[in-house]
Amino acid sequence: MSPATVRLGGRDLALEISAAAAVALAERAAPLVAEMELYFSCLIRKQLRFPASPHPDALCLPVSGELTVCFRPVMTRACAMRDVIDKPALEAFPIARPQAFVPRWLRLDHRDGRWAGEFGY
Secondary structure: OOOEEEEEOOEEEEEEEOHHHHHHHHHOOOOEEEEEEEEEOOOEEEEEEOOOOOOOOOEEEEOOOOEEEEEEEEEEOOOOHHHOOOOOOEEEOOOOOHHHOOOOEEEEEEEOOEEEEEEEO
């Protein structure tokens, strides 16, 4: 599929979907949620997730009947790992100007029966 541009959070997001991903999207009964998570803590981490449904705190855009793209900035309440048991609790990271943080591009693929992809700035 050729690249497309969508508008998410006041910023253009270049969306590239591989041929295999386009086929897998067309075969789905429900839209795929592609959540771009930007995690603020002691360090910054970016991760692409494919949850069953959009998180209520995420900034989402239905791109088509088969795909919803979301951006979710989160942070931890504690930085020191000694203060965390198991996984750290996440909370929404309030952003006054989301266009400054929304990624510029997202690539989606489907390989070996699994969704894959990456995003960046």
